[in-house]
Amino acid sequence: MNIIFLAPPAAGKGTYSTLLKEKYGFSHISAGDVLREQVALGSEVGNKVKDIMAKGEMVNDELMAELIETKLKSIDISKPFMLDGYPRKLNQVKDYENILQKLNLNVDKVLYINIDKETGLKRILGRVTCPKCNKGYNTLTGYMAPKVDGICDDCKTPLVSRSDDTKEAYEKRYDIYLNETQSVLDYYKEKGKVIEVDGTKDPDSVFKEIEILLGDKNG
Ligand SMILES: [Zn+2]
Numbered sequence: 528m529n530i531i532f533l534a535p536p537a538a539g540k541g542t543y544s545t546l547l548k549e550k551y552g553f554s555h556i557s558a559g560d561v562l563r564e565q566v567a568l569g570s571e572v573g574n575k576v577k578d579i580m581a582k583g584e585m586v587n588d589e590l591m592a593e594l595i596e597t598k599l600k601s602i603d604i605s606k607p608f609m610l611d612g613y614p615r616k617l618n619q620v621k622d623y624e625n626i627l628q629k630l631n632l633n634v635d636k637v638l639y640i641n642i643d644k645e646t647g648l649k650r651i652l653g654r655v656t657c658p659k660c661n662k663g664y665n666t667l668t669g670y671m672a673p674k675v676d677g678i679c680d681d682c683k684t685p686l687v688s689r690s691d692d693t694k695e696a697y698e699k700r701y702d703i704y705l706n707e708t709q710s711v712l713d714y715y716k717e718k719g720k721v722i723e724v725d726g727t728k729d730p731d732s733v734f735k736e737i738e739i740l741l742g743d744k745n746g
Contacts, residue, residue: 528607528741529632531614531715533708534640536700537647538726539733543640544609546734554602558612561598562586572597592622596629604630609638617710636741637715640726640733644701651697655686670729 530553534540547553565573566580572593576586586594595613602608614620627633646668653667657679664679664686665671674680692700715721722740726733 528635529604529627530607530609530741531634531637531711532609532611533637533712534726535642535644535647535704536697537650538640538642539650539730540611540640542730543734543737544611547609547737550738552606554606554608556595556598556602556608556610558591558595558610558615561594565594565597570597588618588622591619592626595623596626599626599630604632614711615707617714620711620714634715634720637712637721638737638741639712639721639723641723642726644698646727647701648694648697651692652690652694654688654690656689657682657684658687659684 532540532544534543544553544555548555562576566577567573572590575590576594579586579590591613595610599608610623614623624634649667650665653665655664655666655673655677656662657664660679660682662679662681663671664673666673666676673686677686678684679686712721722737724733724736724740728736
């Protein structure tokens with residue numbers, strides 16, 4: 528099984544991709560990581576990217592497709608994998624489908640974790656962490672709150688706020704993401720491949736829903 532993973536900022540993509548990886552053996556292919564990895568490896572496509580970035584130019588669709596194809600050819604595609612951060616627009620969808628066709632694959636599912644802007648904002652702004660044991664909490668979401676306000680459950684250390692985003696920055700990131708991915712979502716909705724999960728619930732319930740919707744057998 529291969530899936531495209533779509534989720535607005537703060538929807539919990541990191542959490543769920545880790546769980547899918549641990550429980551079902553999904554490879555997690557992040558477009559940003561692939562780019563950095565190929566540059567570091569000095570592969571043919573990596574060197575092209577390096578030249579382009581040195582000129583201060585953007586990596587175009589063609590090169591992005593080449594990166595993704597190189598990566599997919601380097602992994603065992605008989606095992607489940609999820610693609611994250613690609614494709615982000617309709618042109619890239621066409622490119623990606625061409626790549627998959629060469630590998631005798633189809634997009635199986637598009638997993639969309641839906642979260643509204645307001646809930647996403649609470650997640651971002653409510654983030655607090657224990658500076659001693661690194662345990663994370665959230666004071667605004669209604670779950671993941673510490674038992675005693677401002678104090679770590681485990682080691683009783685005062686918690687510190689660790690929001691690296693402002694309200695404005697988050698809202699901007701959110702709007703850009705939605706704008707960019709809407710056409711991808713619409714395309715796959717029409718094909719009946721989109722699994723939409725309500726990402727505003729607590730992470731355990733969200734992941735259970737993902738498991739049910741993806742089906743038990745992920746091979
Ligand atoms: Zn602690």
